[in-house]
Amino acid sequence: MSQAYLSIQNIHKTFGSFTALKEINIDIQKNEFICLLGPSGCGKTTLLRIIAGLEKPTHGRITVGGKDITTLPPAKRNFGMVFQSYALFPNLTAYQNVAYGLQGRHFSKKEIDEKVREVLSLVDLTHIHDRYPSQLSGGQQQRIALARAIVLSPDFLLLDEPLSALDAKVRVKLREQICDLQEKLGITTVMVTHDQEEALTMADRIVVMKNAEVMQIGSPEQVYDEPNSPFVADFIGSINFLGENQTKIAVRPEHIRISAPGSMQGIPAIVKHIEFRGAFYRLLLQPAGHHGGQHDWELLTIDVSAHVSQHLKLTKHAEVTIEFPEEKLINFSEEAVVNL
Numbered sequence: 001m002s003q004a005y006l007s008i009q010n011i012h013k014t015f016g017s018f019t020a021l022k023e024i025n026i027d028i029q030k031n032e033f034i035c036l037l038g039p040s041g042c043g044k045t046t047l048l049r050i051i052a053g054l055e056k057p058t059h060g061r062i063t064v065g066g067k068d069i070t071t072l073p074p075a076k077r078n079f080g081m082v083f084q085s086y087a088l089f090p091n092l093t094a095y096q097n098v099a100y101g102l103q104g105r106h107f108s109k110k111e112i113d114e115k116v117r118e119v120l121s122l123v124d125l126t127h128i129h130d131r132y133p134s135q136l137s138g139g140q141q142q143r144i145a146l147a148r149a150i151v152l153s154p155d156f157l158l159l160d161e162p163l164s165a166l167d168a169k170v171r172v173k174l175r176e177q178i179c180d181l182q183e184k185l186g187i188t189t190v191m192v193t194h195d196q197e198e199a200l201t202m203a204d205r206i207v208v209m210k211n212a213e214v215m216q217i218g219s220p221e222q223v224y225d226e227p228n229s230p231f232v233a234d235f236i237g238s239i240n241f242l243g244e245n246q247t248k249i250a251v252r253p254e255h256i257r258i259s260a261p262g263s264m265q266g267i268p269a270i271v272k273h274i275e276f277r278g279a280f281y282r283l284l285l286q287p288a289g290h291h292g293g294q295h296d297w298e299l300l301t302i303d304v305s306a307h308v309s310q311h312l313k314l315t316k317h318a319e320v321t322i323e324f325p326e327e328k329l330i331n332f333s334e335e336a337v338v339n340l
């Protein structure tokens, strides 16, 4: 890999006796879209604020393009930022909100006008440029916030849960728009989210955090298919842990094979619960009678397509046979299990 563009080196942060970040190291490439993902309180926002210069690390270094910015105030770091709560000026129009940051920066009126029109067109909002924030939907306000963040052509973009205040449909649409924009501008981006679906669909690489530490860094496929710990497996997507009193082997619900009772050399099970999920059915299965071996489990979650469900006539109490494909089993090291 080439030298990192945005480099987070041994960043440590304590608030009194509380440790919010423990020796964080992340190398981010130019034009990369990184998501910081983890449960509430794991330190994501603190890390983003340290990158922005809004919070000082207890120790550690941040460099951008090889230049140490650790002690630079926010105004001297060339970044754009978008928050969950739009943070637009209510008394300024959409156009004026975007133009605000350009004023007093030695741009001519004409240059300001050109830049504002350009970014408003990038976020597809030229037609509502003269509206005030209260006259805009949540999604539109967030697109204005995005336009405002990119109008100064920043070196990098920081997004703090930018989609969490929006309703589901708007969120999905804006996800795509943010990704398109990020790709078009080729801007290095760090986004904080606690939403695994958001991270999986948007990020080039995901940084999974837990209790002030980085647990795993990898592409969405890597963290989903090859989680390095039971925590990551469980936090991203659904997972079944197999084995009594231990969690060393796991399998995703969509990877378990299901067929009619007695139809193959598998494990007999009974459908305890069936849930329609639109594109698929989610089943909860219980083993039928005792079966020994390493694949002990009490209840198993399996996802099956509507087609398979209809074919097997799956209903509550139905008998089925299941198999765990060897190549789809996830094995964790002893060390990873201890760290759960």
Ligand SMILES: Nc1ncnc2c1ncn2[C@@H]1O[C@H](COP(=O)(O)OP(=O)(O)OP(=O)(O)O)[C@@H](O)[C@H]1O
Binding pocket: 015, 018, 020, 038, 039, 040, 041, 042, 043, 044, 045, 046, 047, 194
């Ligand atoms: N200024 C502060 N003083 C004391 N503790 C703080 C301060 N800022 C953050 N913390 C603590 O540090 C921990 C990490 O907070 P942070 O906001 O980074 O978490 P997060 O992962 O972004 O969580 P969330 O998703 O809930 O926003 C939390 O336990 C929080 O209470």
